[in-house]
Amino acid sequence: MTIFCDMHTHSHHSFDAKSSVDEMCRAAIERGLEALAVTDHCEAPFIRFGADCEFGCFDELIPQSFADATAARERYAGRLKVLRGLELGEPTHDRAATAHALAYGDFDFVLASVHNIRNMQDFYYMNYSGVDVDGLLARYFDELCETASFEHFDSLSHLTYPLRYIVAGTGRFPDLSVHADAIDTIFKILIKNQKALEINVSGLFKELKTTLPDVTLVRRFRELGGQYITIGTDAHSADMVGRGIGEGIAVAREAGFSQYVIYEKHRPIKIDINE
Numbered sequence: 001m002t003i004f005c006d007m008h009t010h011s012h013h014s015f016d017a018k019s020s021v022d023e024m025c026r027a028a029i030e031r032g033l034e035a036l037a038v039t040d041h042c043e044a045p046f047i048r049f050g051a052d053c054e055f056g057c058f059d060e061l062i063p064q065s066f067a068d069a070t071a072a073r074e075r076y077a078g079r080l081k082v083l084r085g086l087e088l089g090e091p092t093h094d095r096a097a098t099a100h101a102l103a104y105g106d107f108d109f110v111l112a113s114v115h116n117i118r119n120m121q122d123f124y125y126m127n128y129s130g131v132d133v134d135g136l137l138a139r140y141f142d143e144l145c146e147t148a149s150f151e152h153f154d155s156l157s158h159l160t161y162p163l164r165y166i167v168a169g170t171g172r173f174p175d176l177s178v179h180a181d182a183i184d185t186i187f188k189i190l191i192k193n194q195k196a197l198e199i200n201v202s203g204l205f206k207e208l209k210t211t212l213p214d215v216t217l218v219r220r221f222r223e224l225g226g227q228y229i230t231i232g233t234d235a236h237s238a239d240m241v242g243r244g245i246g247e248g249i250a251v252a253r254e255a256g257f258s259q260y261v262i263y264e265k266h267r268p269i270k271i272d273i274n275e
């Protein structure tokens, strides 16, 4: 049987999540997970707003998240491997802020994300009526390409993040084939730099009904020589921890992978995908 691990979760140290690290760990053990990465949000360009930041004060939240994950790692040793992670948003928008974020703790695992294009709001908050979706996606993939080139992360999170909201907002699924070259470029950079691609299963529970990215793109990553896949739920509450990891593993297998990875001290640990 394949070992299940969840490499993308948010505790109440993320502005949009509600469970404690301890509640998440107990949920993970109940569902039979072997490892859980706590990856609270740190939107690098927003750190400078301090306590006035709409997402909370990262200088307080992330050290608390790290401390809670460290305590949980001790408390659950032998029952659950708790990994100290970070979901680092827009790491290339403000390099000094990003360096500051990475110094919050000695993280095991860093996810890199783009939730908003420069000078625009998070895709989550956008209104898509009358918007040139292809133009928007072209800009998004350009920024993701820049992010893939960033050095200090382990796995590139939710490659097709805007789809989670574009599909919900417009009721239509954009044709990604027009962005195939840009996506290939992102994959080639990840492969050259030995970074992982995340299969984010959150889309399975939303209007999108697929993983982010879907199996076609994961297969393309594999064809180009991709070696490392991480799998995460992007749970924002304990009840979602571990949900859909089996489906994520099935996508990895269908795409041609016989292993996925977790990271400890930024080192990939391979996990066999068995029947």
Ligand SMILES: [Zn+2]
Binding pocket: 087, 113, 115, 157, 158
């Ligand atoms: Zn995210």
Ligand SMILES: [Zn+2]
Binding pocket: 008, 010, 087, 234
């Ligand atoms: Zn997330």
